[in-house]
Ligand SMILES: Nc1ncnc2c1ncn2[C@@H]1O[C@H](COP(=O)(O)OP(=O)(O)OP(=O)(O)O)[C@@H](O)[C@H]1O
């Protein structure tokens with residue numbers, strides 16, 4: 001994987017302790033929410049993280065933007081390890097470069113803040129701008145996110161806005177300081193289907209205009225295909241397939257990715273789906289066995305998969321990585 005990416009995640013892990021019994025003092029079990037993740041996002045790139053609920057997408061986003069501390073591994077920004085950034089000036093400088101957009105535009109906005117207060121807040125935190133500069137920056141970014149003319153939105157409160165307008169305010173807030181990197185966590189999944197495309201177009205337009213890179217988190221492979229240059233498919237805290245978006249969708253090599261593709265709705269009422277190959281449900285990865293995480297649901301798994309540790313990402317095509325012993329064996333003939 002590229003060494004000179006804008007943002008590099010190296011062996012990133014996050015364990016959450018789970019208490020089995022409330023009276024037990026010792027915490028014995030851990031949810032392996034993110035488990036040894038490695039990938040790199042290039043400047044100007046949209047890198048997608050795709051996977052089912054609970055696979056660790058949001059946790060990964062929060063680790064990257066430093067809303068959570070990792071259990072192991074590192075996040076590098078411009079080649080520099082961000083681990084020592086904790087508070088004060090270094091954290092402010094980090095926030096100037098890295099922002100996050102959240103899934104729920106109803107929860108992520110302070111109901112007592114006007115649009116102006118919300119969008120200006122990152123500038124206030126940075127404490128580097130005059131009042132006039134702040135007003136100009138807020139007005140400019142509101143126009144850029146499609147809330148124009150800005151005067152008609154600046155002094156409204158969240159309850160006076162639609163869901164789509166709220167998400168545009170969240171995007172304006174993330175973009176007002178012109179960050180290099182934004183983690184967008186399912187930014188359209190809480191919105192009405194009819195307005196999702198507009199938000200996706202907006203994010204792609206901002207990338208072109210502001211030169212920002214995204215980690216784009218979604219459970220929807222079709223959305224990832226549309227939005228992203230490259231995709232990492234996650235399963236229970238692990239990336240199981242990673243590569244160029246079209247390649248991962250058209251030529252998927254991991255049985256989990258193949259199952260995800262097979263479950264995408266087909267807009268044809270006469271189409272009858274083949275019975276799914278994939279067995280069972282996702283369980284929370286509490287102290288998972290060393291073997292392949294996907295083994296219990298895999299249609300191709302065998303004794304080897306059960307007995308050896310989770311497969312490493314293997315580059316089967318240039319830039320196309322797959323963590324599956326069977327796929328690796330097949331590609332080597
Ligand atoms: N603060 C926490 N404490 C304990 N467990 C947590 C915490 N946050 C997340 N988890 C667990 O970690 C795993 C990954 O959660 P995460 O929210 O990252 O998944 P996700 O892929 O974003 O899912 P979704 O698609 O539902 O948003 C889940 O099993 C979840 O229950």
Ligand SMILES: [Mg+2]
Nearest residue numbers: 057058059185
């Ligand atoms: Mg999530």
